[in-house]
Amino acid sequence: MERESIGSARRRFLNMCAVKNDGDTERLPKEQPDSSPNDEGSWSGSPTAGEGVVLKKGPWTSTEDAILIDFVKKHGEGNWNSVQRNTGLRRCGKSCRLRWANHLRPELKKGALTPEEEECIIQMHAKIGNKWAQMAALLPGRTDNEIKNFWNTRTKRLQRAGLPLYPASSICSGDSNENQLIQIDGEFCNGDIENSGVLHEAMNEMQEFGFDPCKTTIGQVSYAPLSDLLSQGLEWPYTRSLLNQGLNDIKRNIVSETFLPGYHGSLGSVVSNFKELTSGHSESMYRNLGLGFSYDADPDMKNLLSCSIPGSHGLSHGNFSASRHSAGTVKLELPSLQCPDTNYSNWMTCPDTPPYNILVQSPGNVSLMSDCASPRSNGLLEALVQESQKINCGKNQSSEKSSCSSAITLSDIMESTTVNFCTAEWEETCDQRSPFSQSVDEHAQITSNSLEELTPKATSGSDGKMVVEQDSTTSTPDTQPGFLRPDALLGSNWNLRDSRRTKENSDSFCALQGDNLSPAEVSLDSCPWNSMPSIHQVPEH
């Protein structure tokens, strides 16, 4: 990471700290009284609403934020033009939408872009150009505006320095793909020739369509490859099904999308199909896929998926996944806000004991978790998608995080799509005293209860359940006044309902994946955040 970038990141990090300490969402102007339209110059010359109300422009105040949050809480996202009518907020719908999208959404990730995210943006920009919204969709918690600002600043800086916008390291070289495929084959087949062949075929097709399943090293970050997921205890019928599904998606997306088709098709489909597999609808899926595999609704599937056994890596018996966390536990780390009291220079070397010592034993988690710097398993974008899914789906597990230790089933995770995924950011970065903690707990409870009607309830960590543990004593101290936090403002009964945001997430993901999965099936907030791999960084030298 170049020095300038670190410097920028440092400043942004400091900004972030300032934000946290201030307790407000952003740098607010000298408090603009919003009670009277006559006392602020920003009113003059502003457009008017239908009833001749002069609309305010300029920075938002906390009061306005609270009004908007309250509105969204009651009515959900959308109908932005009705905000002014219903709340008296003198802001145009556009402004409200922007404010919500860029600052008030609970799931927003505050703080600096991580080096990984920055790399990802660079990669994405190299592929799709100024498609900020698309990039934002793949960087959960990040807004298009944020990404755009980053890029513009970066561009300006690099142009001034006479440096190229796209470093060589961001250009994917696939020279080792063949070897990687061979390697993966070896890892996957384990005597299963059929598996190997189809997998190889799948990988080849991915590459044929431009997707590099074994993305080469970007910088010094290593990520779990798709193969990890597939190697971690998925029996072949499921594996093949997922692969086929992903492949179809990839093909479609290649045609309809210019951007990272395989990355979506593979991982996204895998994840969504994971859900499908465990939601009891897989049989139809297999039929629709034209696969002859029978679907076994055996709850043991969970065991099959479980990889929490130390040293267990599913089908991989040999040279797969060079490094592993001991005892099959994985530390989940968010790239930002995890080491709030560390300076940026230490960012890459986050201490062994992170603020959130979340020990997860979950199938997806470990399965996706290569957790090693395997040179053939570096896929920055892939990893960020996983990270993105983590973020979105981790919302589903806020309740688990809010307790010291709890056990959840795979189905719990897969089915807990109604848990407000917007809460995790606060849950992850702040305290458990948030009103959200309670609401999510309650919600999770409801979800869990309803789930019990559908799925056999696992009883202990040893029978295939995933155990999510969090050392709450090491949680990041709450530095932000709860009453100023969006979740607090939203209140404990916050409910996204059928918010557009959720729909957008689903839709965009669906669009990128293909069209044979309904948004409900592929919604980002439906996958297990804790089941995703963390990003492992190798300290810069």
Place this chain on the structure above:
DNA sequence: AATGGCGCCAACCGCGTCTTT
């Protein structure tokens, strides 16, 4: 201490697209 350059960020604006009537 003053000043200017620079980076960051929030917000506005215009336009295109989508949805509704």
Place this chain on the structure above:
DNA sequence: GAAAGACGCGGTTGGCGCCAT
């Protein structure tokens, strides 16, 4: 099918803080 409204996206601007001079 057309018009109007709503929404989303990308470009741009302006304010603020930091830092070097």
